[in-house]
Amino acid sequence: xxxxxxxxxxxxxxxxxxxxxxxxxxxxxxxxxxxxxxxxxxxxxxxxxxxxxxxxxxxxxxxxxxxxxxxxxxxxxxxxxxxxxxxxxxxxxxxxxxxxxxxxxxxxxxxxxxxxxxxxxxxxxxxxxxxxxxxxxxxxxxxxxxxxxxxxxxxxxxxxxxxxxxxxxxxxxxxxxxxxxxxxxxx
Amino acid sequence: xxxxxxxxxxxxxxxxxxxxxxxxxxxxxxxxxxxxxxxxxxxxxxxxxxxxxxxxxxxxxxxxxxxxxxxxxxxxxxxxxxxxxxxxxxxxxxxxxxxxxxxxxxxxxxxxxxxxxxxxxxxxxxxxxxxxxxxx
Numbered sequence: 591x592x593x594x595x596x597x598x599x600x601x602x603x604x605x606x607x608x609x610x611x612x613x614x615x616x617x618x619x620x621x622x623x624x625x626x627x628x629x630x631x632x633x634x635x636x637x638x639x640x641x642x643x644x645x646x647x648x649x650x651x652x653x654x655x656x657x658x659x660x661x662x663x664x665x666x667x668x669x670x671x672x673x674x675x676x677x678x679x680x681x682x683x684x685x686x687x688x689x690x691x692x693x694x695x696x697x698x699x700x701x702x703x704x705x706x707x708x709x710x711x712x713x714x715x716x717x718x719x720x721x722x723x724x725x726x727x728x729x730x731x732x733x734x735x736x737x738x739x740x741x742x743x744x745x746x747x748x749x750x751x752x753x754x755x756x757x758x759x760x761x762x763x764x765x766x767x768x769x770x771x772x773x774x775x776x777x
Numbered sequence: 778x779x780x781x782x783x784x785x786x787x788x789x790x791x792x793x794x795x796x797x798x799x800x801x802x803x804x805x806x807x808x809x810x811x812x813x814x815x816x817x818x819x820x821x822x823x824x825x826x827x828x829x830x831x832x833x834x835x836x837x838x839x840x841x842x843x844x845x846x847x848x849x850x851x852x853x854x855x856x857x858x859x860x861x862x863x864x865x866x867x868x869x870x871x872x873x874x875x876x877x878x879x880x881x882x883x884x885x886x887x888x889x890x891x892x893x894x895x896x897x898x899x900x901x902x903x904x905x906x907x908x909x910x911x912x913x
Contacts, residue, residue, distance in 0.1 A: 608813060608814060608817050609810075611810065611813055612806060612810050615806045615809045615810065616806050619801045619805055619806055619809070620798070620800070620801060623799060623801050623805070624796075624798055624799055627799050628796065633799060636799070637801065637802060637805055640801075640805075641805070641808060641809050641812060644809045644812075644813070645809070645812055645813065645816060648813050648816065649816070707792070708792045708795070711789065711792045711793065712792070712793070712796075715793065726793065730790075730793040730794050730796065733794065734790065734794060758785070758786060758789050761789060762785045762789070
């Protein structure tokens with residue numbers, strides 16, 4: 591993906607060539623849908639939210655200042671939309687107390703399956719308070735890049751670091767069995 | 778609460794950074810472009826007619842201010858009357874010259890309030906009819 595492609599397409603759209611927006615959609619549809627999916631865990635809703643994000647981006651295209659990379663601007667816009675959408679209609683999620691404790695891996699012969707453990711941890715992320723949930727989602731979506739996550743959330747990096755730490759601590763306290771046991775298959 | 782160890786953090790990082798990617802459905806881009814074209818083809822929203830609405834807003838603001846002043850003055854008058862043990866309610870002096878109705882201080886309060894209400898109603902009806910006829 592090239593930043594020049596984005597800039598060229600944006601300039602064409604602003605000059606009246608609407609079809610140039612398709613290039614932007616094709617380049618960024620995957621990331622925007624996946625980001626939405628991490629917020630709501632519902633494929634259909636993720637596509638709806640991503641479509642709305644593209645529409646808002648189209649309306650606000652003239653507001654993109656070229657001193658920031660287009661993708662940074664687009665992710666910040668989409669993140670704002672997803673956060674407000676999820677506050678308006680929350681994703682179906684459990685509270686942290688409702689997440690069932692998985693069987694203790696130390697009691698079984700083969701340990702907990704990786705997949706079950708991963709699913710439980712991801713569900714636990716969705717049950718975190720909004721500010722920790724959003725920070726964790728953005729941090730891992732941006733391949734653990736704090737700067738990108740902070741830009742998308744419009745927060746200082748220090749705040750993101752603090753929320754990451756606190757969010758992980760809550761996860762750890764709620765899922766002690768999952769995280770205490772070293773993975774058998776890693777050895 | 779047990780403190781987060783480096784191992785815990787590594788585990789959480791490993792699990793959460795290993796998310797499966799979902800692929801957009803085949804018609805997604807086309808669907809977005811349809812919505813964008815509809816958006817582009819839609820007429821621009823009609824701006825609020827500030828020029829036409831301004832006189833009405835000014836009059837409305839004036840009336841509201843007068844009502845507020847009247848209520849405050851009437852309340853003060855009422856409290857004073859209550860403390861002196863003598864109840865009477867009339868339009869405050871302030872309104873007398875403004876309305877030009879020559880209301881006397883001792884005019885029956887009900888008549889004064891009725892006239893004020895009728896006047897406000899008349900002005901607002903005339904104003905809205907004038908605005909509506911201009912817009913037609």
